[in-house]
Structures are given as structure tokens and as C-alpha cells.
Amino acid sequence: MSDLGPDGPDEPRVPPTPAVAALVFGDRLELAERFVAVLADTGISHGLIGPREAPRLWDRHVLNCAVVHEAIPRGPQRQQLIDVGSGAGLPGLALAIARPDLDVHLVEPLARRTGWLSGVVAQLDLSNVTVHTARAEAMWDRLQAPWVTARAVSRIAQLAEWTLPLLEAGGSLLALKGERAAEELAESGAALQRLGVVDAAVETYGSELLAAPTFVLRATVDEVVDRRRFRSRAPSSAGSARRRADRPRGTRRNGPAGGEPRRRPS
Numbered sequence: 001m002s003d004l005g006p007d008g009p010d011e012p013r014v015p016p017t018p019a020v021a022a023l024v025f026g027d028r029l030e031l032a033e034r035f036v037a038v039l040a041d042t043g044i045s046h047g048l049i050g051p052r053e054a055p056r057l058w059d060r061h062v063l064n065c066a067v068v069h070e071a072i073p074r075g076p077q078r079q080q081l082i083d084v085g086s087g088a089g090l091p092g093l094a095l096a097i098a099r100p101d102l103d104v105h106l107v108e109p110l111a112r113r114t115g116w117l118s119g120v121v122a123q124l125d126l127s128n129v130t131v132h133t134a135r136a137e138a139m140w141d142r143l144q145a146p147w148v149t150a151r152a153v154s155r156i157a158q159l160a161e162w163t164l165p166l167l168e169a170g171g172s173l174l175a176l177k178g179e180r181a182a183e184e185l186a187e188s189g190a191a192l193q194r195l196g197v198v199d200a201a202v203e204t205y206g207s208e209l210l211a212a213p214t215f216v217l218r219a220t221v222d223e224v225v226d227r228r229r230f231r232s233r234a235p236s237s238a239g240s241a242r243r244r245a246d247r248p249r250g251t252r253r254n255g256p257a258g259g260e261p262r263r264r265p266s
């Protein structure tokens with residue numbers, strides 16, 4: 001792997017490790033450095049991250065994502081986390097490196113991206129990561145966790161539709177957002193409530209460590225969300241075909257609340 005950029009020897013592609021990275025990653029710093037090196041190399045050459053991002057891979061991407069681990073208390077047991085729309089492994093891989101006590105599921109529909117992600121997981125020998133090639137909605141019957149993360153996937157109302165059914169009762173969606181997170185929450189608070197969110201707030205992480213802190217829109221549910229609240233059509237997967245086959249004849253997925261069969265007009 002070359003550490004020189006495409007513009008020649010004066011243009012280093014792998015950014016130097018900032019001192020603060022050791023505070024965030026502790027004894028996993030070397031793994032984080034290897035992740036940054038892969039991002040700077042095949043992450044860019046495979047188009048998962050823009051070439052202009054190379055100099056700011058640490059502060060704007062890997063550290064910016066990893067500091068969010070503070071939102072997740074350490075418990076006596078391993079916890080599951082589902083990262084939706086992982087792309088180049090952000091925030092999922094950054095969190096899996098920072099927190100080996102988490103079992104991280106990367107959910108990303110584009111096979112080209114999950115192929116790359118699986119390669120990185122193998123290269124870094126990360127035993128706490130599983131990669132799924134699927135949309136979030138296709139995982140509703142297959143994964144459930146107390147934590148779901150996402151960065152730059154969609155606005156919060158749409159993201160909530162896709163991800164809330166992946167949460168256990170009491171679980172939280174942690175959506176990494178820009179500076180306008182509070183505005184987005186104000187616009188979408190009512191929609192989130194309708195979707196089953198009982199508590200939503202904007203939190204900041206990394207204020208003492210990073211030049212620009214990370215804004216997280218946290219949306220919490222108190223019970224497993226009834227998927228019939230959602231407009232999103234079930235994905236065409238073996239799972240949804242099976243669910244359709246299981247459904248009594250004459251009923252529809254988006255039937256009236258309570259799941260009563262919709263009556264045919266006589």
C-alpha cells in the first residue's frame with residue numbers, strides 16, 4: 001500500500017495520526033490507523049470515499065464517528081449495534097474498533113460496498129463485525145438491537161421509518177447529523193412521535209476532543225415498533241415472500257390498525 005497520494009510525493013495520502021486518536025481508541029489505536037490507511041487507499045480508489053476527504057479522514061470521518069461510542073454505556077454483557085447504510089464503514093467500523101464489547105452489524109444494500117467492507121473486516125481481523133448486503137427494511141425480521149446508528153443515509157423521518165423496527169424495546173436510533181440537527185428535529189418531531197418515538201433529543205459528542213463536535217439525533221422507542229405504522233413497502237426478499245405466504249388470504253400488509261383483515265367490498 002502506498003502512502004503517497006495521486007499527486008506525487010508531496011501529497012501524502014494517509015493523514016498523520018492526531019494525538020487525540022489515542023484517547024479515543026486506546027489500545028485499539030493501531031487498528032484505527034490501519035482502517036484509516038485502507039480508507040485512504042482502496043476506500044478512495046473504489047469510490048467509497050471522495051479523494052478530497054483523504055486529509056480529513058481522521059477528524060471529519062473516523063474520529064467524528066468513533067466519539068459517538070460515549071452514547072453507549074458499557075454493560076456486563078455484549079451489546080448488539082446495527083449500523084444502517086454503512087458505506088465505507090462509517091460509523092459502524094469506527095465504533096466496532098473503538099468498542100470491541102459491541103457486536104456490530106453493518107447493513108448496506110450495495111454489494112460493491114459490502115464486498116469492500118467484508119475485505120476490510122477480514123484484513124483487520126475484526127471478530128465483532130458482521131456484514132449484511134441488504135436494505136434496512138429487509139432486515140426487520142432478522143435483526144434487532146438496542147442500538148441503531150446511521151450517518152448521511154436520509155433525513156430523520158425517512159430514516160426512522162427504515163430503522164425503528166430494528167430496535168428492541170427501550171432502544172435508540174443514533175443518527176449522526178450536521179449542525180442543523182436541532183432544526184431537523186424541530187421539523188420532524190411530530191412525525192417521529194407518530195412512528196413510535198417516545199423521546200428525541202440532539203446530543204453532542206467529542207466537544208473536548210475535536211475541533212468540530214459530532215451532533216447526534218437520538219430517537220428512543222419504549223416498545224418494539226409495530227411495522228404497520230410504516231408507509232415503506234416491504235422489500236422483495238425471500239423473507240417478505242414468506243411473510244406474504246404466511247398471511248391469511250384476503251389480508252394486506254398495510255391493513256387497518258390492529259392488523260384486522262381488510263374487508264373486500266361486497
Ligand SMILES: C[S@@+](CC[C@H](N)C(=O)[O-])C[C@H]1O[C@@H](n2cnc3c(N)ncnc32)[C@H](O)[C@@H]1O
Binds near residue numbers: 090110
Ligand atoms: C451517503 S452514503 C453514507 C455512507 C456512510 N454512512 C458515511 O457516512 O460515509 C448512504 C448509504 O446509505 C445506503 N442506503 C440507502 N438507503 C438505505 C436503506 N434503506 N437501508 C440501508 N442502507 C441504505 C446507501 O447504499 C449508501 O451506502
